[in-house]
Amino acid sequence: MTTTLIIDHRHKARHQPQMPSACGSGCGCASAKPVVQPPSHGRVAVNGVEIDGEAIAREIQHHPAADGDAAWQAAARALVVRELLLQTAQRAGLDARPERDSAGALETAEEALFRTLLDQALDPPKPGEAECRRYYEANLHRFRTPDLIEASHILFEPSSDDAEGWRSAELEARAIAAELGDDPADFGAAAREFSACPTAQQDGSLGQLRRGELVAEVQAALDTLAEGTTARTPVRSRFGWHVLRHQRTIPGRVLPFEMVAGKIADLLEARAWTTSAASYVLQLAGQAEIEGVVIDAAAMEKLA
Template sequence: MQQHPAPDRRAAWQAAAQALVIRELLLQEARRRGVTATAEVDEQGCVEVPEEALIRELLALHAAPPQPEEAECRRYYDSRIERFRTPELFEAAHILIEPAGHDEKAWQAAEAQARALIEQVGDDAQTFAEAARRCSRCPTAAQGGSLGQVRRGELLPVVQEALERLHPGTTGSSPVRSRFGWHVVRLHRRIEGRVLPFEMVKDRIADMLAARAWTVSAVRFVAGLVSGADIRGVRIDPAAIEAELG
């Protein structure tokens, strides 16, 4: 039961019981078919349990679907081509001005310093980098405030929002506030995402389609065992089969 988290004890018992029934059905079928298997050893040196090896071999022999053909992979790629686009990148830099204290007066002084820096550096990249080395309290100061090439979600939301509003080669006209202090933000350039060619992603697509097909095939195989078995005391939910094999 401890391996089947559930909202309550009864649900955990039901999930554990279903798992044990499915396991027993698979073992019985493996023995009925005369399946034999050699236990595998993983990278950590752990040896596979003999019963698990039998189940693995049974499913490999009698439930594994054919590998997806290239035409199927191509159809998937063409119908979902936006999924294979590289993320848009922002090559950016910032200067972090920390308040000298926690009160509002300290925050106001830090904001005034940040605004003064904006006036001083303008849109000049070299001047911005020099100001970052001199004034920024972020570790990026050593690199002239450079944040490198970042994707959405990698920066503080307020900093990302400020970058989104900028044209490449410009510094934000106002500093943005975060819990760390005031940020003077510069966008060096914006690198648009591009669609990856099919040849670059076809193996990944094939692996994904194969895994999906294996789950469907294995679930159908076990469902057939369930429908033909005399099971008492436990009702097998089709979702439980997929949970055990997916």
């Protein structure tokens, strides 16, 4: 467990809402971060309990930063928060039973202890309908379904993977593209006769597609085609040469509030919980004797 998960609160995190696909932030995998060597720092302790330097060094991997000092400070703060919560839970004599999350993973004993402590200590306000509606109106773009494009193609595969094979496929594709107009029936007949793709049996139809579902070259070519038109020039991809048709675009629509109200409520509740947890930790820090790092509102924002 990385220590920053303390603030995320696993019990609440399992109820995080899944926004519609139009919410939009793209998925990108970050490359592995190089290990940051910890700088030399003084004693870090909470109420006299010292946090071992090796533990801070191990925690650094979870806190990428611009330099070693910033990474060390972030790791040390995270472990100070962990120790604060651990001491508070132990003083309260809490008995916590590990639970499984929605994926079936079992909490550690420590995670269960923190969850129990925070469940007892926090009572964030539940978002009402008015608050949910305000969020909805301010973030309509997050609740919009994606645009769809109905497209078709005629695929000419090269007979061999050498220059001659690709050149022959290109000449065939160009000849058909030059003959076709914008009539969909003519395009369908040509697809059934010439296309090497299984979609030939459906007049070359690729169905209704979202952006990103086609290879980049085909997507870029379709973006230049007006609705109801067939490309006069074929485009090459790793699969072969394509003669393309843009049948129509189906604009996305904003989902009605009633359809997403529950997801918005979950989102706002989780946000309120995180804010309450940060305030609670700040309160504990103000009552504790902390050495080596500063726990303030700015630090909590970095940990959350």
